[in-house]
Amino acid sequence: MMLKTEPFVLNIGPVHPSTHGVFRMRATLDGEVIIGLEPVFGYLHRGIEKLAEERTYGGVIPLTDRLDYLASMSNNLAYVLAVEKLAGISVPERAQYLRVIMAELQRIAAFLIAVGAFINDCGAFFTPFLYMFREREKIVDLFEMVSGQRLLYNYMRIGGLSQDVPDEFFPALDRFVRQMPAFIGEYERLLKENEILLARAKGVGILSQEKAVNCSMSGPVLRASGVKWDIRKVDPYLVYDRFEFDVPTGSVGDCYDRYRVRIEEIRQSLRIIKQAMEQIPSGAVKSDVPHLIHPPAGEAYAHIEAPKGELGFYLVSDNSIAPYRCHVRAPSLMNLTTLREMIIGWKIQDAIIIFGSIDITMGEVDR
Amino acid sequence: MKFEHYGIGIAKGLTVTIRHLFRHPVTVQHPEQRLNTSRRIRGNELVWSRDRCTGCATCAKTCPQGVIQIVTSVDLVGNKYEVAKYEVDTGYCISCGLCVESCPYGALFMGYAYERAKYRRNELVQGKEDMMLESGKKQPSGYFYPEIARELPRQTLLVERITEKA
Numbered sequence: 274m275m276l277k278t279e280p281f282v283l284n285i286g287p288v289h290p291s292t293h294g295v296f297r298m299r300a301t302l303d304g305e306v307i308i309g310l311e312p313v314f315g316y317l318h319r320g321i322e323k324l325a326e327e328r329t330y331g332g333v334i335p336l337t338d339r340l341d342y343l344a345s346m347s348n349n350l351a352y353v354l355a356v357e358k359l360a361g362i363s364v365p366e367r368a369q370y371l372r373v374i375m376a377e378l379q380r381i382a383a384f385l386i387a388v389g390a391f392i393n394d395c396g397a398f399f400t401p402f403l404y405m406f407r408e409r410e411k412i413v414d415l416f417e418m419v420s421g422q423r424l425l426y427n428y429m430r431i432g433g434l435s436q437d438v439p440d441e442f443f444p445a446l447d448r449f450v451r452q453m454p455a456f457i458g459e460y461e462r463l464l465k466e467n468e469i470l471l472a473r474a475k476g477v478g479i480l481s482q483e484k485a486v487n488c489s490m491s492g493p494v495l496r497a498s499g500v501k502w503d504i505r506k507v508d509p510y511l512v513y514d515r516f517e518f519d520v521p522t523g524s525v526g527d528c529y530d531r532y533r534v535r536i537e538e539i540r541q542s543l544r545i546i547k548q549a550m551e552q553i554p555s556g557a558v559k560s561d562v563p564h565l566i567h568p569p570a571g572e573a574y575a576h577i578e579a580p581k582g583e584l585g586f587y588l589v590s591d592n593s594i595a596p597y598r599c600h601v602r603a604p605s606l607m608n609l610t611t612l613r614e615m616i617i618g619w620k621i622q623d624a625i626i627i628f629g630s631i632d633i634t635m636g637e638v639d640r
Numbered sequence: 641m642k643f644e645h646y647g648i649g650i651a652k653g654l655t656v657t658i659r660h661l662f663r664h665p666v667t668v669q670h671p672e673q674r675l676n677t678s679r680r681i682r683g684n685e686l687v688w689s690r691d692r693c694t695g696c697a698t699c700a701k702t703c704p705q706g707v708i709q710i711v712t713s714v715d716l717v718g719n720k721y722e723v724a725k726y727e728v729d730t731g732y733c734i735s736c737g738l739c740v741e742s743c744p745y746g747a748l749f750m751g752y753a754y755e756r757a758k759y760r761r762n763e764l765v766q767g768k769e770d771m772m773l774e775s776g777k778k779q780p781s782g783y784f785y786p787e788i789a790r791e792l793p794r795q796t797l798l799v800e801r802i803t804e805k806a
């Protein structure tokens with residue numbers, strides 16, 4: 274006798290610890306295997322792009338903090354770069370170096386969370402996550418020192434930075450840079466060869482090279498699929514062309530590769546910070562920019578390599594004090610578009626890992 | 641997946657965990673033990689100087705949230721306008737610090753305090769008297785004022801508290 278079966282629809286989220294925010298996956302299951310998936314988002318929509326249209330150019334910067342709240346510095350940077358391009362404002366050398374240092378520290382902090390949360394999803398419940406948070410805390414301390422807040426930094430300004438770093442910043446940064454490699458080594462000992470992690474992540478959720486390129490993936494997800502594409506190399510902004518660093522890539526494009534690429538990226542970011550600390554000149558950190566700027570009518574797009582991928586701001590100006598249109602090319606949203614392809618055919622417990630390995634922030638997806 | 645010697649990786653990882661047992665904790669017991677915050681902390685209140693403020697309202701125009709309300713006298717009192725009302729609804733304030741940076745007369749400061757929860761929403765609206773620097777009750781933070789920052793206690797940093805090599 275044949276048992277009659279029918280697909281079962283399961284809602285994962287929106288309030289579920291492994292959805293990293295308020296995200297909902299509407300999965301159609303055949304037994305344990307996922308045969309259909311519909312990502313549902315929009316629960317965190319705050320209309321940031323629209324809000325930006327009624328604020329002055331400078332007043333939008335605190336809003337950008339709230340996009341990817343785990344990488345506020347990167348958001349600040351992408352936005353001010355777009356405005357500077359639009360208005361043709363130059364930035365002093367020291368500010369450019371400090372921006373590089375901040376952006377790279379932010380990348381490390383965001384990768385630490387990404388990896389920690391991913392390992393958490395794999396079942397290592399919170400121990401590695403908290404090790405990661407301890408290391409991130411050191412970076413957050415530094416950010417707190419320069420900007421006064423721990424999450425929403427609002428540190429970059431049009432034409433430079435809000436203020437120069439205090440005297441105690443560079444000694445502390447130096448200590449951090451010296452402590453961090455030992456921590457990475459320890460962390461690699463903890464998990465790199467862990468059989469449970471290997472069994473759960475290796476070969477799971479493969480994203481082929483063609484698919485990754487076709488779906489305009491970026492960041493570690495793209496590089497894990499074996500594409501050597503890093504905005505810092507292909508379209509250098511700030512002073513990135515003066516630093517030596519490698520672009521780590523994966524070979525297969527599975528969850529394990531994405532995890533490995535992120536760890537490698539931390540090492541490369543440390544390398545950049547070290548070089549920037551040696552080269553940094555002294556001088557002003559902000560060029561003379563009035564509080565209200567009126568960029569000439571036109572449009573500009575600036576993109577940076579944010580922790581999650583290519584983060585771009587597209588601004589249209591009509592020569593008034595506020596942007597006429599502001600659009601954010603959010604890497605989290607773009608990277609989410611391949612979720613269905615990656616998950617279909619895998620079991621429900623793999624879905625959590627695959628989703629975790631993309632590393633998204635809902636604030637950026639919904640905006 | 642097939643493994644030749646299952647468990648080696650896990651054992652290696654456990655050595656790291658075990659070593660953590662003998663380390664000093666990095667956390668502190670908060671209300672009793674306190675770490676120093678940043679000298680530039682953008683606390684959730686503003687400090688305003690009655691003597692320096694000229695009522696120019698640059699801060700109100702800069703505020704992206706539009707939460708600063710200023711009413712000044714119509715006529716000059718002495719050589720400046722008298723500020724009749726200076727009110728900030730800190731419930732809407734996002735502590736961005738842009739008002740402090742924009743003040744041309746150095747009359748506005750971020751607050752150094754950070755535990756400022758209130759029971760009622762209307763208590764969040766801070767008036768002239770609540771924010772006044774001259775009352776001596778408020779400690780301004782060093783945000784944008786390096787000379788104030790120098791006086792404040794040094795921030796505790798985790799990088800300095802962890803000294804042992806991992």
Ligand code: SF4
Pocket residue numbers: 702703704705706707708728732733734735736737738739740
């Ligand atoms: S800190 Fe920001 S939001 Fe708060 S009053 Fe000042 S400018 Fe407005």
Ligand code: SF4
Pocket residue numbers: 688692693694695696697698699700710742743744745746747748
């Ligand atoms: S900008 Fe400064 S001087 Fe002007 S009204 Fe505000 S606090 Fe007073």
